[in-house]
Amino acid sequence: MSRNHDYDLLVVGLGPVGDALTALASLRGLSVLAIDKSPTPFPLPRAAVFDHEIMRIFQEIGVAGRILPLCRVPDRYQFRTASGDLLLDFPVKPLGAFGWAETYALHQPAVEAVLRERLAELGATIELGTTFEELEQDGDGVTATLLRDGERRSVRARYLVGCDGSWSPVREALGIKLDDYRFDEPWLVLDTIFDEPGDLPIVCQQICDPQRPVTYMAMSGKRFRWEFMLKPGEVPETMLADATIRDLVAPWNCADRMQVERKAIYRFHGLVAEKWRDGRVLLAGDAAHQMPPFAGQGMCSGIRDAANLAWKLAAVVLGGARESILDTYQVEREPHVRAIIETAIAMGKVVCMLDPDAAAQRDRDMLARKAAGAQDVSVAYPDLHGGGLISQTPQAGALLPQPQAPNGQRFDTLLNGAPALLGRHLPAETELDVQLLDLESVPLAPFRSAFDRWLDEINADAVLIRPDRHVFATGRADEILNLWSAAIGQPIAA
Numbered sequence: 001m002s003r004n005h006d007y008d009l010l011v012v013g014l015g016p017v018g019d020a021l022t023a024l025a026s027l028r029g030l031s032v033l034a035i036d037k038s039p040t041p042f043p044l045p046r047a048a049v050f051d052h053e054i055m056r057i058f059q060e061i062g063v064a065g066r067i068l069p070l071c072r073v074p075d076r077y078q079f080r081t082a083s084g085d086l087l088l089d090f091p092v093k094p095l096g097a098f099g100w101a102e103t104y105a106l107h108q109p110a111v112e113a114v115l116r117e118r119l120a121e122l123g124a125t126i127e128l129g130t131t132f133e134e135l136e137q138d139g140d141g142v143t144a145t146l147l148r149d150g151e152r153r154s155v156r157a158r159y160l161v162g163c164d165g166s167w168s169p170v171r172e173a174l175g176i177k178l179d180d181y182r183f184d185e186p187w188l189v190l191d192t193i194f195d196e197p198g199d200l201p202i203v204c205q206q207i208c209d210p211q212r213p214v215t216y217m218a219m220s221g222k223r224f225r226w227e228f229m230l231k232p233g234e235v236p237e238t239m240l241a242d243a244t245i246r247d248l249v250a251p252w253n254c255a256d257r258m259q260v261e262r263k264a265i266y267r268f269h270g271l272v273a274e275k276w277r278d279g280r281v282l283l284a285g286d287a288a289h290q291m292p293p294f295a296g297q298g299m300c301s302g303i304r305d306a307a308n309l310a311w312k313l314a315a316v317v318l319g320g321a322r323e324s325i326l327d328t329y330q331v332e333r334e335p336h337v338r339a340i341i342e343t344a345i346a347m348g349k350v351v352c353m354l355d356p357d358a359a360a361q362r363d364r365d366m367l368a369r370k371a372a373g374a375q376d377v378s379v380a381y382p383d384l385h386g387g388g389l390i391s392q393t394p395q396a397g398a399l400l401p402q403p404q405a406p407n408g409q410r411f412d413t414l415l416n417g418a419p420a421l422l423g424r425h426l427p428a429e430t431e432l433d434v435q436l437l438d439l440e441s442v443p444l445a446p447f448r449s450a451f452d453r454w455l456d457e458i459n460a461d462a463v464l465i466r467p468d469r470h471v472f473a474t475g476r477a478d479e480i481l482n483l484w485s486a487a488i489g490q491p492i493a494a
């Protein structure tokens, strides 16, 4: 590291997204200072579920084994009418394509505590109780002013990422505006603990009752969450009163056994920052985008940002890649996030219908669809496109599946963090920083049939997997390496 920089990377904000970015960047060899203004992690849950892509990222960080016991795999995600008829019913596969269950219910503070513990193990420098105030940047780095215990100091880093949440002081410092989807609904969120859950169902449900739209979720362990939409004219003070809450949960016959852990009013909305990179400063997580929670994807999207960004920063700082690859971050991530926001808003519009006639019509239409045999399958999010780090070859931009060996070993355990070329007829060596994974070799044997099938389907010999597990290109090994060399800006051997 040059004497001009105290750190390669300054991460502002240690919510789940800052945690994930700090861990992944540290794993890839960057020196990281991560700060949070709060001396302790946010103690109360917000995210209720995350998906298999995120567990795969936790696997890479080295914490999946610690997080798994803190989670519960819900049976289903359902949308029901006020009278209980099923409008949508998404089963949760216990083993999805990426090597983990499709959905996990979590207790966010417990998961964040595991991530924090891991950061210390990975050697990142963590400063809690330290507030980011302002920044200046030039072509060589970023100087940030930090405040701790009343003392101000400057820290110089090559790059700064604002993972500082929805109000993001980093985004404010850059003057970046938010594009607003104009979906804006106030909801009461009620988190509870039950020593005796009794017959409370172990599901995630949207109850599409025009009298009062409700979300109900069995979270992990003894925790259960309800979310109640506020109707026009209802005010927080009345809605948060104990008597109102007892009335709201009355249909579940559980008020006497329930300990209220937290009650709060949130506004659910869809917002996207217009710019995710300004020179050497980038935004990730809620600082870059916010969405209503109906798809359970806000935190997931932020952790995907971290996975997308960490390897690119490392490639630029340590791997000699051209700096312009950082522009692919927003190019790839924004359409993905927007697709999810639009799905979440569409789900929200189904749930948040207060007009009884419109709700009755919705119920008739959706019940007719179900009666005609429509099956609900998990929502598939788009592949990545554009930006030069996704080629035009088949499957490029998709996440590589993660098969499991008969002994339970997951494929990703063979990856060493570099881009990987997996397949048949590989060169014996390459000058590029690329791991070669020959399907004929002994360690690959348990996964050979799964990947042979996958490659045969697209008529390819090999696939180049980026460090974030997305497919860069498929085809012939030599052609793929040439494409990668050109894309990343690394020279290829003559």
Ligand SMILES: Cc1cc2nc3c(=O)[nH]c(=O)nc-3n(C[C@H](O)[C@H](O)[C@H](O)COP(=O)(O)OP(=O)(O)OC[C@H]3O[C@@H](n4cnc5c(N)ncnc54)[C@H](O)[C@@H]3O)c2cc1C
Pocket: 012, 013, 014, 015, 016, 017, 018, 035, 036, 037, 038, 042, 046, 047, 048, 049, 050, 130, 131, 132, 133, 163, 164, 165, 166, 168, 169, 189, 266, 284, 285, 286, 287, 293, 295, 296, 297, 298, 299, 300, 301, 302
């Ligand atoms: C009711 C509800 C339900 C949700 N359900 C889900 C769900 O089921 N699944 C899902 O994936 N997502 C869900 N989400 C969204 C999810 O909680 C957020 O997207 C996620 O917590 C955002 O993480 P983050 O790290 O980007 O920001 P945050 O968690 O907000 O962290 C930002 C951090 O930055 C710090 N910070 C701020 N300013 C400064 C400063 N000046 N200096 C230093 N530090 C600073 C803060 O102290 C904080 O620790 C839900 C959200 C809500 C509200």
